[in-house]
Amino acid sequence: MMEKKKLTFKKVISIILGLVFVLAVVFGIGYLIKSNSKENEVFLTRKPVIKNLDDKVMATGKIEPREEIEIKPNISGIIQSISVKEGDKVEAGQLLATIRIVPNVTDVNNATMQINNSQIQLANAKINVDNQQKQFAMQEKLYKQGVISKQEYIAAQQQLQTTLQQQKLASQQLNAAQKQLQIVRTGATPELQSMATTQIRAKAAGTVLEIPVKVGGQVIEANSFNPGTTICSIADLNSLIFKGKIDEAQAGKLKEGMDMNVVIGALQNKSFPGKVTLIAPKGTEESGTIKFNVEGNVTNPKGEYIRAGFSANGEVLLSSQKNALLLDESLIQYDKGNNKSFVEVKQPNGSFKKTYVKLGASDGINVQILSGIDKNADVKVWNPSDKDKEELKEKSKK
Secondary structure, X not given: OHHHHHHHHHHHHHHHHHHXXXXXXXXXXXXXXXXHHHHHHHOOEEOOEEEEEEEEEEEEEEEEEOOEEEEOXXXXXXXXXXXXXXXXEEOOOOEEEEEXXXXXXXXXXXXXXXXXXXXXXXXXXXXXXXXXXXXXXXXXXXXXXXXXXXXXXXXXXXXXXXXXXXXXXXXXXXXXXXXXXHHHHHOOOHHHHHHOOOEEEOOOOEEEEEOOOOOOOEEOOOOOOOOOOOOEXXXXXXXXXXXXXXXXXXXXXXXXXXXXXXXXXXXXXXXXEEEEEEEOOOOEEXXXXXXXXXXXEOOOOOOOOOOOOOEEEEEEEXXXXXXXXXXXXXXXXXXXXXXXXXXXXXXXXXXXXXXXXXXEEEOOOEEEEEEOOOOOOOEEOOOOOHHHHHHHHHHHHO
């Protein structure tokens, strides 16, 4: 009986061990299947493409007029009227705005005192002329009677002419003082109204870009001590330039006279031909990097309406690789051990194999593959972006 019990116990142990082994094998196979399927599901792949690779230098900036004229008054006052609006085309000499003078009390008082003084001088001059005319008439009578000499007669005549000149000068001074009072009060005299400083006119033909003042607003004259108030700015929009900035690593690749394509995003990325006209000799530091100012002219052969201030990119093509095998540069990995570049290529069984590649030119986004893989290779996206992750989720749903 004891032996039968021992045999039965051994059989139970053997059965249990067998079941444990079978379960371990099943779980192991399931784990491998899940691991392989997980590996296949986790990573996206990208294929290389064949297209041209352009080595470009790009400057970011905006479109500006070659020359922009700011119209400023040469007399202070209040804007009485504005005759144009932004976007209008104007000719040289065209009326833009008028200014109403606000008289200065001190200036009015000074001009009034000057008039009073001139009136007194003129009155005195008239009295002198009257006296001198009487004296000359007496001298002329005595000369005709032979009482005085010709020399005395001529001296009396000259004295009368001098007195008449003094009266004329006093009259002119009074007229000037009266006009000065008119200018202080109104900014002009009637006979010079068309040339009055209160009438602000265009100094050149062009398009009105901006009118920063309003009717009723106060303006200050431009002089040696004050830049004055800008009433409007005018520019020729047929003569535009590109102004931008470029990184110091690319500034050395540019030369003046190189062809430039100016791409304007606001015009559906239309490209306008031009040439590099300036590369600043000195850079400026911005956010830890050195930037250089770049300028280029903009040619508008079709006469399209380009607004000043449009954001634009200035592209200069340095070289072009035709029909190059290109791969997203972010898919390239680097082996620090032998300092070589490699990618992971998907195999028929779903695994990925490390494959070394030789790289060529790059535009900062795509890199040329000289050897190692062909256009049919499925390259692992080993560092997926948020967009890649969304794409992966969509594929897993399907």
